[in-house]
Amino acid sequence: MEELFQKLISVNTDILMLSLLTFFFTVEQIINRASLPPNRIPHLLHGIPLFVGYLILNFGLAFMVVFCVNWIVENQIGLFNQIQIPYVFKIIIGVFCLDFVSYWFHRGYHTFSVLWRLHRVHHSDTTMDSSTFLRFHPLDWFLDNSSVLVACFIFGLDLNIVVFNFILYLPLFIMHHSLFVFPAWFDRTFGKIIVSPNFHKVHHHQNQEFTDTNYGNIFIFWDKLFGTYKTLPVSEIKYGLTEFDTTERQSFWFLLKSPFINIKRNE
Numbered sequence: 001m002e003e004l005f006q007k008l009i010s011v012n013t014d015i016l017m018l019s020l021l022t023f024f025f026t027v028e029q030i031i032n033r034a035s036l037p038p039n040r041i042p043h044l045l046h047g048i049p050l051f052v053g054y055l056i057l058n059f060g061l062a063f064m065v066v067f068c069v070n071w072i073v074e075n076q077i078g079l080f081n082q083i084q085i086p087y088v089f090k091i092i093i094g095v096f097c098l099d100f101v102s103y104w105f106h107r108g109y110h111t112f113s114v115l116w117r118l119h120r121v122h123h124s125d126t127t128m129d130s131s132t133f134l135r136f137h138p139l140d141w142f143l144d145n146s147s148v149l150v151a152c153f154i155f156g157l158d159l160n161i162v163v164f165n166f167i168l169y170l171p172l173f174i175m176h177h178s179l180f181v182f183p184a185w186f187d188r189t190f191g192k193i194i195v196s197p198n199f200h201k202v203h204h205h206q207n208q209e210f211t212d213t214n215y216g217n218i219f220i221f222w223d224k225l226f227g228t229y230k231t232l233p234v235s236e237i238k239y240g241l242t243e244f245d246t247t248e249r250q251s252f253w254f255l256l257k258s259p260f261i262n263i264k265r266n267e
């Protein structure tokens, strides 16, 4: 078991990310051939440079996260460093803790206008497919890394748990944005525990009443517990933000500079 865990966390996450993305994008192309969005390729091409921005920034970010988490471990900071529990429990509870903190960070991106300026790049997407995964402002990833550091600091988590959580979340993260509409039975069963793709799509509705719901990454508990859970049939969802709904505002260059431009949020 421990050997399997070690093998899993030694996977190169950048290669895994690109492999999963290529896989989902290709399957969407084959299965959804009749209903592919007409702007699928330009959509992909505007997302790629944003992701390249992340990869460049990630050289520095990865170094910062590794340094800080190792410092936390060496100095025995955080809840789990004060109590003796088997490592396997620490891994399982650690995944919940990372997801819990990321839920509150995500709520924060929607609450504080300075953070929303970065995060709205992801929400501005009027077309939803697996390549929406690429549509994040490079500085938005900086916020996500801050969420990981806060969780490690409070709960005393190590790098292995952080990497394990990321590998667990990654396929779900890409599926959240895929073109596939998952059947109702999927939501009824798995949706009791995880954030199903249909739930995350509600989070991408243009209407703020729905945008400000379903913040969870892996688990749906937090939304249900803190009153931010909402459902809506995928066929009734209109993606994006009306203030970004022009060809010019969907371009890479506009998205990159958009956090530094005053754009009124239409509700």
Ligand SMILES: [Zn+2]
Residues within 6 Å of the ligand: 106, 109, 110, 119, 123, 203
């Ligand atoms: Zn969001």
Ligand SMILES: [Zn+2]
Residues within 6 Å of the ligand: 122, 176, 177, 200, 204
């Ligand atoms: Zn999303």
